[in-house]
Amino acid sequence: MGAKRYPLIDYLRVLALFLMITYHLVYDLDHWTNSSLDVGHPFWFLVGKTAALLFIFLSGFSCGLSHNPVKNGLKVMFFAMLVTIATYIVFPEQYVRFGILHFLALMMLIYPLLQKLPDLILILYAPLAIGLGFHLKNILVNTSVLLPLGLMYPGFASIDYFPIFPYSGVTALGILIYRYFAKSNKLQAKSKEKEKSPKKGRAYPMVTWISRHSLGIYLIHQPILLSIIYLLKALQLIT
Numbered sequence: 001m002g003a004k005r006y007p008l009i010d011y012l013r014v015l016a017l018f019l020m021i022t023y024h025l026v027y028d029l030d031h032w033t034n035s036s037l038d039v040g041h042p043f044w045f046l047v048g049k050t051a052a053l054l055f056i057f058l059s060g061f062s063c064g065l066s067h068n069p070v071k072n073g074l075k076v077m078f079f080a081m082l083v084t085i086a087t088y089i090v091f092p093e094q095y096v097r098f099g100i101l102h103f104l105a106l107m108m109l110i111y112p113l114l115q116k117l118p119d120l121i122l123i124l125y126a127p128l129a130i131g132l133g134f135h136l137k138n139i140l141v142n143t144s145v146l147l148p149l150g151l152m153y154p155g156f157a158s159i160d161y162f163p164i165f166p167y168s169g170v171t172a173l174g175i176l177i178y179r180y181f182a183k184s185n186k187l188q189a190k191s192k193e194k195e196k197s198p199k200k201g202r203a204y205p206m207v208t209w210i211s212r213h214s215l216g217i218y219l220i221h222q223p224i225l226l227s228i229i230y231l232l233k234a235l236q237l238i239t
Contacts, residue, residue, distance in 0.1 A: 006065070010207050011211075013214050014207050016055050017051075019050055020055070020218070021225075023047045025225055026047075027039045027048075028222075028225050033233065033239060035238075055104070056100070056104065056170045056171055056174070059108070059171065060174020063175065063178075064115070064182060065178070070112065073104075073106070073111070076101055076105035079215070080096075080101035083099060083160075087159065087160075094158055095158065096160045097147050097161070098158075098162065099160030102148075103162040103167055107168065126173050129164075129166055129169030132150075132166065140153060142154075147163065148164055149164050149165060150164060150166070
């Protein structure tokens with residue numbers, strides 16, 4: 001029997017990828033060209049934040065579907081550290097210390113502990129974590145050690161920062177929703193051997209493929225976007 005997939009999750013993950021790539025394209029055009037696009041506009045902020053929250057929520061949900069979330073977490077953490085190294089080389093003043101991949105990896109690694117928590121604890125934790133995150137962002141400390149928690153130091157800057165507070169609250173919501181669907185059997189699953197045709201209750205094969213390779217797409221999309229932009233600038237097609 002092949003691994004089961006949930007079409008709704010695949011569609012939502014593809015939506016998150018689309019929003020993320022769109023946001024990063026606008027970001028790159030705003031920062032590296034003379035485009036009139038403004039990535040700081042509330043609309044683009046909403047696009048980027050929606051993509052990130054979807055990824056975090058889906059990660060919490062998907063941990064319940066995974067046979068080995070710790071192994072997945074170690075894999076994601078490996079790539080997260082590569083992102084840290086790469087951004088330190090290219091953007092030493094704003095390199096990624098604790099970005100979304102670091103956050104997702106940590107949540108996967110501690111999922112065996114999270115899954116033991118009763119529903120009531122997770123229900124209480126979600127809003128408390130989100131609220132605490134909004135409170136901590138107004139507090140400055142004189143160390144970088146507490147960055148994963150959401151406590152920043154004076155002058156801190158990063159092109160990608162997703163601390164435990166508030167975002168673990170979104171992870172908790174993903175876990176809760178998974179439990180609800182798992183208990184009520186409201187999501188229709190299909191085995192991977194039956195992905196050939198988009199019959200009722202199944203995702204299209206391309207959607208499934210993109211969803212399954214979302215990590216790889218996340219890792220390569222920015223280098224591809226920047227390469228295209230610099231190529232167009234070299235050809236003087238854009239300025």
